[in-house]
Amino acid sequence: xxxxxxxxxxxxxxxxxxxxxxxxxxxxxxxxxxxxxxxxxxxxxxxxxxxxxxxxxxxxxxxxxxxxxxxxxxxxxxxxxxxxxxxxxxxxxxxxxxxxxxxxxxxxxxxxxxxxxxxxxxxxxxxxxxxxxxxxxxxxxxxxxxxxxxxxxxxxxxxxxxxxxxxxxxxxxxxxxxxxxxxxxxxxxxxxxxxxxxxxxxxxxxxxxxxxxxxxxxxxxxxxxxxxxxxxxxxxxxxxxxxxxxxxxxxxxxxxxxxxxxxxxxxxxxxxxxxxxxxxxxxxxxxxxxxxxxxxxxxxxxxxxxxxxxxxxxxxxxxxxxxxxxxxxxxxxxxxxxxxxxxxxxxxxxxxxxxxxxxxxxxxxxxxxxxxxxxxxxxxxxxxxxx
Numbered sequence: 001x002x003x004x005x006x007x008x009x010x011x012x013x014x015x016x017x018x019x020x021x022x023x024x025x026x027x028x029x030x031x032x033x034x035x036x037x038x039x040x041x042x043x044x045x046x047x048x049x050x051x052x053x054x055x056x057x058x059x060x061x062x063x064x065x066x067x068x069x070x071x072x073x074x075x076x077x078x079x080x081x082x083x084x085x086x087x088x089x090x091x092x093x094x095x096x097x098x099x100x101x102x103x104x105x106x107x108x109x110x111x112x113x114x115x116x117x118x119x120x121x122x123x124x125x126x127x128x129x130x131x132x133x134x135x136x137x138x139x140x141x142x143x144x145x146x147x148x149x150x151x152x153x154x155x156x157x158x159x160x161x162x163x164x165x166x167x168x169x170x171x172x173x174x175x176x177x178x179x180x181x182x183x184x185x186x187x188x189x190x191x192x193x194x195x196x197x198x199x200x201x202x203x204x205x206x207x208x209x210x211x212x213x214x215x216x217x218x219x220x221x222x223x224x225x226x227x228x229x230x231x232x233x234x235x236x237x238x239x240x241x242x243x244x245x246x247x248x249x250x251x252x253x254x255x256x257x258x259x260x261x262x263x264x265x266x267x268x269x270x271x272x273x274x275x276x277x278x279x280x281x282x283x284x285x286x287x288x289x290x291x292x293x294x295x296x297x298x299x300x301x302x303x304x305x306x307x308x309x310x311x312x313x314x315x316x317x318x319x320x321x322x323x324x325x326x327x328x329x330x331x332x333x334x335x336x337x338x339x340x341x342x343x344x345x346x347x348x349x350x351x352x353x354x355x356x357x358x359x360x361x362x363x364x365x366x367x368x369x370x371x372x373x374x375x376x377x378x379x380x381x382x383x384x385x386x387x
Contacts, residue, residue, distance in 0.1 A: 008099070008186050010106040014114070018046060019107050023099045025187075030054055034067070034099050038107045040114075043075040050096060066092035067100075075104035081189070081344040085316060094281075094316065098187055101344065105189050173359040173368075174377065175206040176352045177235065178246060178277065178311065178339025184211035188343040195345050196228045202349045202379070206231035206359060210246050210339075213238055215253040233362050237277060238263060242303040246275040246311065246339070249366040264306040273369045275337055276307040278314040279328070280321045295327040304332060309369065313338030313376040315350035335369075338376030352377045 007027070013020045019038040025031075031053030037046040048067045052060060069087045077083060081101040089097030116131045180188035181195055192209070199207045209216050209232065216234045224232045236247045240260040247263070249272030254263070267274050280298070304310075310329035313322055313336075329336045338351035356373040359365050368374060 008102060010102055012106060012110045014040075014110075017041065019043075019110060021103045021107055023103045023106075025095055025099045026053070029056060030060075030095055032093075032095055032099065034096060034103065036100065036103045036107075038075060038104075040111065043104070043107055043111065045071050045073050045075075047071065048100075060093065063088075063092035063096055067096060070100060075107045079346065080104050082347060089316070098343065102189055172357060173205045173231075173355045174203070174352050175208060175231075175233070175355065175359065175365070176204055176340050176342070176349050177208045177275070177337055178210050178237070178314070179207050179342045179348055180211055180237075181209060184209070184214045184216070185343070187212070190342060190345045190348070192224065193228070195342065195348050196224060196230055196232060198345050199348050200228065200230050204349050204352060206233055207348065208233040208235045208248070208339075208365070210235040210237045213253075213255055215251065231359070233359075233365055242306075243279060244277040245307065246277050248273045248275075248369060249362065260303055260306050271366070273309070273366055274307045275309040275311050275369075276303065277311050277339075278317050278321070278325075278341065279303075279310060280324050281314070281317045295324065295331055298324070298328045299331050304328070304334070307334070309335040309337050311339060312336040313351035313378060315340040315342065315347055335372045335374070336376050337374070338378070349379050352379060 007024070009024045011022045015037075017040050019040055021036045021038060023034045023036070025033075032055075033051040033053065035047075035049045037048075038044065039046055048071060050064045050067050052064070055061065066088055069091065070084060073080065073083055073087070081104070084100040084104070085094065085097045087097075088100055113128070116126070116128050119131055120126050176199060179190070179195060181190050181192040182188040184192070188211070196207060207230075209221070213236065215236060218234075221232050221234055224230075234248075236250065236254075238245050238247050238254055239257045240263055241257060242260040245260070245263060247267055250267050250270045252266055252270070254266070258266075264274065279301075310325055310332075312326040312329050314325075326336060328334075337353045339353065340347050340350040342348040342350070353374050354377045355368050357364070357368045357371070359368055
């Protein structure tokens with residue numbers, strides 16, 4: 001059994017009319033830092049400088065060339081995190097994109113703290129909780145889509161803008177099988193309660209919590225289900241020597257990196273189910289054509305002999321990579337699933353899986369996965385908008 005640890009830290013200093021934000025992401029594989037300067041008034045990014053401490057591929061250092069494409073973006077934009085993954089994650093490095101998204105989130109929180117301090121000059125007894133519940137922050141005119149609720153800034157919670165809502169044309173159960181919440185997944189910035197509420201609003205029937213190497217307790221998940229009146233299921237994204245695997249129906253808490261063969265044995269012992277997550281992530285950067293990799297060659301990958309299904313719609317990879325995964329799954333006759341891989345509230349439900357059966361609990365989910373009565377769903381291609 002291997003051990004694995006990931007740490008993410010953001011520190012902020014006020015420097016005149018700007019915020020100097022320093023972010024660090026460090027684990028046993030990657031080590032990177034970033035310095036971002038935000039204009040306090042509108043939280044526009046003024047400059048970005050990155051630094052690698054450890055990397056795994058000659059492609060990694062070239063990511064620094066793409067960081068400046070995020071300059072000019074505002075952390076107040078309702079799709080800021082998604083934009084970072086599009087501008088930086090796809091062209092450069094998903095780790096830098098994740099860190100940039102966290103720096104933006106932290107900058108917003110820092111501005112709210114400064115605004116609270118200003119408000120206390122007139123009301124010294126004003127607590128931060130009272131402030132965020134009762135006072136609208138002094139945000140720039142360009143950020144009118146940002147609202148305050150339950151201690152968080154939610155661009156998605158403003159009720160006077162169009163909302164993407166998925167409407168099923170048939171019965172069954174629509175589930176996002178791949179989401180990450182904070183703090184269970186240190187790389188996520190999505191509080192679980194807000195993620196669940198967003199899932200309800202956009203028309204999902206359930207979400208499956210698949211935090212990294214983290215087993216949610218049955219009691220905690222049942223409490224969430226009762227609190228929100230919404231089906232919450234458990235899964236686990238486990239790091240193996242051959243990539244990330246979504247595991248369902250297994251109670252064992254596995255920490256660190258495990259071999260895929262050993263994980264397969266553990267899952268079989270509990271009659272569970274394994275889905276390989278984003279199996280071809282990063283291939284657009286490396287260049288599939290240049291490597292000469294074809295779906296036929298990819299089908300020969302040993303890892304595909306140890307999984308029950310393939311995630312062919314993942315919200316954190318490119319369309320080309322998803323299409324490639326779909327061809328591989330189809331060629332091998334393996335079931336295909338979809339999941340958002342959400343690390344931000346606004347990302348939940350980007351992709352999902354529609355089950356023909358009604359899913360009421362975790363055993364129903366595992367049984368349905370084995371029956372292969374489901375298909376991946378691209379939410380954005382089948383949505384309506386509601387006011």
